[in-house]
Amino acid sequence: MLARIVASRDLMLALIIVAMCLLIATRFPQFIAPGNLIAIAADSSVLIILVMGQLCVILTRCIDLSVASNLALTGMLIGMLNTAQPDIPVPVLALLASLFGLMLGAFNGALVWLLGLPAIVVTLGTLAIYRGMIYVVSGGAWVNAHEMSPAFLGAIRQEVFGVPVLLWVGVAVVAIVAFILRRTAIGRAFYTVGGNPTAAVYAGLNVGRTQFVAFCISGALAGLAGYLWVARYAVAYVEIARGFEFDVVAACVIGGISIMGGIGTVTGALLGALFLGVVKNALPVIGISPFWQLALSGFVIILAVVINARSARSRGRQILPTQREAAP
Amino acid sequence: MTEERADPPADLPFRDRGRLAGALLRWETLLLFVGVALFIFNALATPYFLNPWTLSDATFNFTEKAIIALAVALLVISGEIDLSVASIVALASIAMGAVAEIGGPLPVIVATGLAVGVLAGAVNGVIVTAFALPSIVVTIGTLSLYRGIGYIVLGDGVFKNYPPEFAIFGQSYVWWVISFELASFLVLAVLFAILLHKTPFGRSIYAIGNNTLAARFAGIRVERVKFLLFCLSGLMAGVASVMLTSRLGSTRPTIAFGWELEIVTMVVLGGVSILGGSGSIPGVVIAAFVMGLITFGLGLLNVPGVVMSVAIGSVLIFVIALPRILAMVRR
Numbered sequence: 136m137l138a139r140i141v142a143s144r145d146l147m148l149a150l151i152i153v154a155m156c157l158l159i160a161t162r163f164p165q166f167i168a169p170g171n172l173i174a175i176a177a178d179s180s181v182l183i184i185l186v187m188g189q190l191c192v193i194l195t196r197c198i199d200l201s202v203a204s205n206l207a208l209t210g211m212l213i214g215m216l217n218t219a220q221p222d223i224p225v226p227v228l229a230l231l232a233s234l235f236g237l238m239l240g241a242f243n244g245a246l247v248w249l250l251g252l253p254a255i256v257v258t259l260g261t262l263a264i265y266r267g268m269i270y271v272v273s274g275g276a277w278v279n280a281h282e283m284s285p286a287f288l289g290a291i292r293q294e295v296f297g298v299p300v301l302l303w304v305g306v307a308v309v310a311i312v313a314f315i316l317r318r319t320a321i322g323r324a325f326y327t328v329g330g331n332p333t334a335a336v337y338a339g340l341n342v343g344r345t346q347f348v349a350f351c352i353s354g355a356l357a358g359l360a361g362y363l364w365v366a367r368y369a370v371a372y373v374e375i376a377r378g379f380e381f382d383v384v385a386a387c388v389i390g391g392i393s394i395m396g397g398i399g400t401v402t403g404a405l406l407g408a409l410f411l412g413v414v415k416n417a418l419p420v421i422g423i424s425p426f427w428q429l430a431l432s433g434f435v436i437i438l439a440v441v442i443n444a445r446s447a448r449s450r451g452r453q454i455l456p457t458q459r460e461a462a463p
Numbered sequence: 464m465t466e467e468r469a470d471p472p473a474d475l476p477f478r479d480r481g482r483l484a485g486a487l488l489r490w491e492t493l494l495l496f497v498g499v500a501l502f503i504f505n506a507l508a509t510p511y512f513l514n515p516w517t518l519s520d521a522t523f524n525f526t527e528k529a530i531i532a533l534a535v536a537l538l539v540i541s542g543e544i545d546l547s548v549a550s551i552v553a554l555a556s557i558a559m560g561a562v563a564e565i566g567g568p569l570p571v572i573v574a575t576g577l578a579v580g581v582l583a584g585a586v587n588g589v590i591v592t593a594f595a596l597p598s599i600v601v602t603i604g605t606l607s608l609y610r611g612i613g614y615i616v617l618g619d620g621v622f623k624n625y626p627p628e629f630a631i632f633g634q635s636y637v638w639w640v641i642s643f644e645l646a647s648f649l650v651l652a653v654l655f656a657i658l659l660h661k662t663p664f665g666r667s668i669y670a671i672g673n674n675t676l677a678a679r680f681a682g683i684r685v686e687r688v689k690f691l692l693f694c695l696s697g698l699m700a701g702v703a704s705v706m707l708t709s710r711l712g713s714t715r716p717t718i719a720f721g722w723e724l725e726i727v728t729m730v731v732l733g734g735v736s737i738l739g740g741s742g743s744i745p746g747v748v749i750a751a752f753v754m755g756l757i758t759f760g761l762g763l764l765n766v767p768g769v770v771m772s773v774a775i776g777s778v779l780i781f782v783i784a785l786p787r788i789l790a791m792v793r794r
Contacts (some may be wrong), residue, residue: 144687156565167628246780246784250784250786250787250788250791251787252783252787253737253738253783255599255737256727256731256737256780257780259724259728259776259779259781260728260776260777260779260780261723261776261780262724262776263525263772263773263775263779264772264773264776264777265779266769266772267769267770267771267772267773267774267776268773269769269770270767270770271770273774276769290640294707296777304473340516340706367725371607373769379607381603381607384603385604385607388604394597394599394600395597409699421738424615424618425548426613426614426615427611427615428611428619429607429608429610429611429614430610430612430614430615431611432607432610432611433604433605433606433607433609433610433611434604434608436600436603436604436607436608437590437601437604437605437608440594440596440600440601440604441590441594441596444594444595444596
């Protein structure tokens with residue numbers, strides 16, 4: 136019974152999201168109007184992109200807590216670049232943002248790979264460093280909407296087939312990460328390295344290098360998200376997206392990705408992000424103060440991680456019975 | 464988490480206990496030298512630094528965090544971590560504020576803060592041990608949950624109706640320039656050092672951190688020890704909350720925001736292995752003073768708070784990278 140529920144975990148999560156939407160629609164029918172659903176998905180797009188990067192990192196048994204700071208630093212630099220040189224076309228800016236984010240991610244990855252440092256400590260450190268660097272580069276000043284070029288702000292708002300570009304970017308990222316994880320050697324290596332590092336070494340994989348690549352992907356996506364965030368909210372300052380890394384990790388955990396590495400799917404990660412997106416958009420609609428959001432997402436993380444723990448995985452690792460199992 | 468660690472063969476050299484103990488001894492000595500160097504630098508940078516009252520004021524920016532770091536150090540040695548401590552400080556402060564608001568007497572206010580701390584720590588401990596979950600995720604969850612509860616209760620408001628006597632915990636001095644906070648930290652540091660280094664309970668913390676499986680075979684009640692450590696970490700967050708709230712005289716939901724980073728940095732800077740199994744209380748105490756001197760020195764240079772976090776983050780990474788770099792060079 137339990138095994139079957141776990142097996143169809145993605146389905147359950149999808150049903151919960153649909154049920155939530157329908158429940159809200161009984162009182163506020165406009166909530167499930169196609170336009171609003173697209174708006175919610177577009178609103179979740181940045182989260183989805185970051186979650187895809189985090190998925191790669193967590194699969195390799197690491198964690199990247201610096202993504203929100205990476206996003207904010209890259210966003211600030213791109214905003215400043217746009218202000219100084221309004222003629223640079225948006226695709227070039229987006230590419231530059233990804234490259235700069237990739238550099239920041241590669242710094243994390245290099246420390247993990249070359250020095251064998253624990254990812255959590257490294258990214259806790261770079262979380263602070265990248266955030267502080269925003270102040271250093273901007274001098275504490277804001278980049279405001281009127282300083283940004285119309286193309287910079289407008290590009291992600293253009294609609295293609297009735298869907299904003301912001302959401303299309305998210306869709307493309309999901310497709311690319313799904314392809315990498317399913318069809319490429321490095322994608323499969325993420326699973327092997329996280330699932331069993333010793334076996335990965337015997338299979339000829341370089342564990343550290345694989346983790347490095349995962350950090351690069353996460354960094355590049357965070358950089359891209361930096362441009363999207365600044366263009367969407369039309370402002371860049373030191374505090375943007377502060378604490379957003381916890382939403383990203385939360386979405387991963389809700390999506391059934393094991394923090395111990397090796398387990399997780401793109402579908403699960405996507406559903407986890409959409410779940411948080413729907414909750415965030417539903418709260419104001421049903422009249423709950425936004426102050427509830429933080430506590431609610433904390434509660435959901437714990438609930439999800441408890442449910443995850445009931446999967447069959449952990450049993451293979453515990454050789455000696457734990458006290459609880461051994462007792463009666 | 465500890466069982467997992469046995470997997471990568473690369474970890475083996477670092478589990479050599481003889482070398483580790485030797486390195487640790489050197490680590491604390493090195494740290495002490497860094498501390499003395501920073502002290503001299505600060506003394507040369509400004510003529511006002513060597514004034515006893517300046518030094519006394521400088522201790523206020525780290526004692527509360529250092530008190531929490533003592534307990535977090537034990538958790539990290541046992542192979543766990545608690546990232547929710549700053550949120551527990553906020554939750555306890557809000558509970559105290561609510562009690563003060565309805566006119567609760569001083570002992571009740573303090574007891575509320577400590578009780579909320581222990582309770583929040585116990586919740587962490589129960590979730591981690593009962594479901595065998597990685598503490599990093601659980602405490603990221605409770606980090607959001609506890610601070611979120613603070614926001615629900617307080618919104619964008621503020622509690623500030625504390626009785627005047629409440630100020631003793633954060634603003635009074637026990638003797639000359641020795642503040643109540645500093646004295647409490649030193650007393651707690653001694654108690655923690657005895658607990659970790661001189662009691663069977665302390666030995667079992669090392670045993671669990673080095674090899675949970677072996678600790679289980681040796682009859683150590685791993686779950687119970689970990690649960691108690693989470694309660695202790697919550698209690699110390701409660702103690703810090705009493706002092707911080709008393710010092711500020713008010714409570715907002717953002718109180719102690721982001722402290723978890725500085726606390727973990729303090730613990731790691733003190734020579735505690737983030738993978739568990741090694742570390743000492745004297746190391747953490749020296750690290751607390753070193754961090755205090757760094758922030759004070761940067762303050763003298765008029766560096767804004769957010770830029771100080773660059774320095775703290777760099778120190779954190781540098782400190783854990785140093786032993787690995789040295790090992791690579793030696794090889």
